[in-house]
Amino acid sequence: MAHIHLPDGVLPITWVVFYWLISIALLGIVAFYLSRTRRSLEVRTLSIAGAATALAFVIFQVEVPILGGIHLNFTPMLGILVGPVIGSVSAIIINILSAAVGHGGWGPIGLNFLINLTEIVVAFLVFTSLFRRRRGSPFIAAVVAALIALTISNALMVGAITVSGIQGVQGGELQNLFLLAAANEAAAIVESTVTGFLVVFLAKVKPELLGGGKIEEP
């Protein structure tokens, strides 16, 4: 996969609480923003958010037979499709559903959410800048957006684990985590390529979906 969904018991309790608090604060801001903008009242927005979240959760379960079999995050694509606001709601729901079926822990949901949110926000910003503002190639814009997003989130994951440490590990964290980061980066290249092809297909058959949360009426 493009990043590891950290299981329970890996992070110390203080860091589990710390990452949860940051996540709750960010989600609080999103909830406040949605209540102010009336977007939360739009039925269409709600149903599209539900469909996009379900799609991301299901695609995560599909094994793509490359590099021995990888599972995609779909979070960069989620950023491109629904934007950072709805994307953040989707990210927390995906993490809760994933934890419920054993793909990632309940405790590390805080950190896993922050990693996913980074992917969504960065992919949205880069794609918006390259494709929607500069009218560049959809393939290149999507590949670059997904690759930058997954690389930054990969670095964030390595940094967060290095800072918080792994329970029971005595020394050698950073040096060993580079191996994990390298494997993640290889998966990120595959995910970026898939995202690129997906966006090209959507640009041809349903370009209104590539609005990053501002999905136009067909």
Next chain:
Amino acid sequence: MKSLERGHVPNLATIIYYSERGGPLNRASPWAKLLGLVLFVVAATIIQSALLLIVLYILSVLLYVLGKFPLRKLVGWSLFPVLFILTISILFIFSQPGRPVIAVPGVFVITDMGLLLVVKLLFRGLAVVNYSLTFIMSTRYSEISGLADRLFPRPFDVIFLLTFRFIFVVFEVLEAALLAAWARGGSLRRGVTSTSSLYAKIFAVGVVYSFDKAERIGKAMEARGFSGELRSYEKLRSPSALEWAILLISVLIVVTAYMYQGVIP
């Protein structure tokens, strides 16, 4: 949903089947089971003794068995969590100080502390996974929606409930597309570009279908007077005196185990 399930991914249809069936744990209060989940997560995170973590794991399996859920499926569903845990812990197994247990001179040394690290992380992670599966397989959809309604702010609760409903639709669409592709040799190993392109097209079908479906459902719901608010009228049973007693004793055991864990190996 055989194609997507593939043994190691919990199938939501199977989970729903067990949650709607009247098992011994299905009758317990959803609040008590949720508090139990929190307790399991805290215990798996703060307990450092390997012996106590093994006890926690055994307890999670016993609860799963008590719920009359299929053990063979649990083994398959544990493969992914084990893979996650091994990916993290295997990186450190060779660098831990301690007494050498397995050594290939000049290549690698695995110490007792390195092995203990893997064992502890495995039992920590799997104990919570087992209990988590027990929790969702013994809690009805209406109870899950009731919990979501009471715990999540708006519009998180609505999106959560819509997601839960959409998952089954999206599953079917993607499964049909995958089976069609595999029937035409789509599962064969090819180059990175052609496989990426094929899977991108399959996922694109899922995106287009899901968004179309969402549009139609949104309009249909609006036409029926839906204002963006989904309320759950499920009465969630509060924990009984026995359930409170079990939870309280469990908290005391976890606190005691945490305080005296230096004494236990």
